Amino acid sequence: MAKRNMVEALNLALRQEMERDPSVIVLGQDVGINGGVFRVTDGLHARFGGDRVLDTPLVESGILGSAMGMAIGGLKPVAEIQFDGFTFNAMAQLEGNVSRYRSRSRGRWTVPLVLRFPYGGGVRALEHHSEAREALYALPGVKVVIPSGPRNARSLLVAAIRDPDPVVFLEPKRSYRAFKEEVPDEEEVGVIGQAQVVRPGTDVTVVSWGAMMRPVLEAVENLAGEASVEVVDLLTLHPMDVATIATSVRKTGRLVVVQEGYRAFGPSSEVVAAVLDEVFWDLEAPIQRVTGYDVVTPYFARESLYLPDSARVQQAIRKTLNP
């Protein structure tokens, strides 16, 4: 086993999948010689050449639209968009075509592609480089995957590449180099659509994903002795693993959902609605949500004031325990 950060883990997944399957190709802005602005594709151009690692011009709609064509044409494209804020230039292709092509062609043409990009705040970047807009990609026909650490990032990217449907893969950029984990060289394939109980507990369930898992686990650590907290890492946002969440809340009777992005119409709303649908009568306290505010993503001078942190998570957990 080797210790790897998330960038190295993602790089390993890409490299191994490209070695295993010659139809896997990578495309995006600056992904070739430059290795991507976060270096996720570092070394791939040297290893596999320009026919499998394509530096594109500055064309987000072109990247996703042509990736769809490549997928129909027999390749497995892994398309990178440089930052979350620029995915919206490709949104017309995602909503209008990629998500619905299996359906539109009545199963004849499918779109096995991965659209991956760094998302979220915490790296003191410019406007449009710190957005957490996960819910916007959760379209019928698309899967939305968000890893939280190097090991699941690697195994889920492998799964996403092998998935027969389009997968939007959001990488928590502030976790890119924040910590390392053991990531084996041997193949590990994650399961898309499956949430994971990463800490068992009995008093309260905390559901989160991506970059928020770190403040969540820190909060739980700080509350050790005070509360037994069960933590669920969603990993796949859409379609959501309601069964795992419901099983946990049925046991604990209390729920806190932690989401980085603005509050309205985010994934946390969906988690809460699903819990109310499934386990309403098992709830013992009002559900708490820790989220961003309903504002334009703050510029970096003040962003840390707005991003949910462990203190807010702790406070929310206490509130569910003492309603």
Place this chain on the structure above:
Amino acid sequence: MPAVTTFTIPYLQVLDEHGRLDAKKDPRPSREVALRLYHGMVRAREVDDRLLKLQRQGRIGTFAPTTGQEASSCAPALNLTDRDWLVVSFREAPAQLMRGIPLFRIFLYNAGFEEGNEVPEGSRTLPLAVIVASQALHAVGIGQAMNLRGEKDAAVLVFLGDGGTSQGDFYEAINLAGVWQVPVVFVIQNNQWAISTPLARQTRAETLAQKAVAAGIPGIRVDGNDALAMFRATREALDRARSGGGPTVIEAVTYRMRMHTTADDPKRYRDEAEVEAWKAKDPIPRFRGYLEKRGWWDAAREEALVSEVRKEIDDSVKEFEAEAERLLREHPDASFDHLYAVPPAALKAQREEFLRRVRGEA
């Protein structure tokens, strides 16, 4: 087969890289105008140097350096009247400064404050656009508003990069500009690179100016490191726009002398020799030579200018740091401002909760 159409793209250079003047093409700016332009270019270079230092010291965040692009940014902006509009991308601090955006706001923006985007009252200037080429469409819309409202004698100047010309938004903008005959001047800063992508892998077209041909509007290529050529080309295009002659695309051939942003390492993808070769084409000494030949400039004036500009920068840095400190202390909730004309109740409640929390009251 007979040709249905053919095209030529004119090239304008007035002052070549050896300082030789093509007198027939000299726009002959007045002494006052020429010195304002030179001042703007030197000031922009000094500001860029200071930004780099501040970034290295951790006092601002990542920024996009402008060294080498002073002529192609300042000269177009110098030609604007108060009735004209300026629409910039993220690498156009020289034009913003030329336009009168206060220097401390540039620092504030690069330190991650929304307030850095504030435009002085009465200035027809938009905040910078980070989403590449999106601003080209806004410029066209402003131009069409002028057309529809019967506003005469004003134009819109919009900047974008060579990478930006690949975007759908750019093609849509020039197409609309042609169809609507808007008073818009597009300046493409062809600085040869879009992060690690060289022009040759951005497009197969020989020039970027020729993209205008497909939209049915005039396109011209200009030596972007030649202040006189940029001054002349943009003045003519703006005059034409103001007098109902429609849009123009100007391709300014220049060079990004520094990294894409301070988060970028150009050694990974480009040859230092290329950068060295472009140093010989630096727009600032070239224009200085012209001023000297006209008897408008000398070493003493140069020295005075540089020390004046550095003093101004020192003062602006102090002003910016004091303002940054004040904003964090007094106004942590700035993100709740200016979202709606009338803030909805739910947002007011969020703002109150936010303030209680950051003040340690919650």
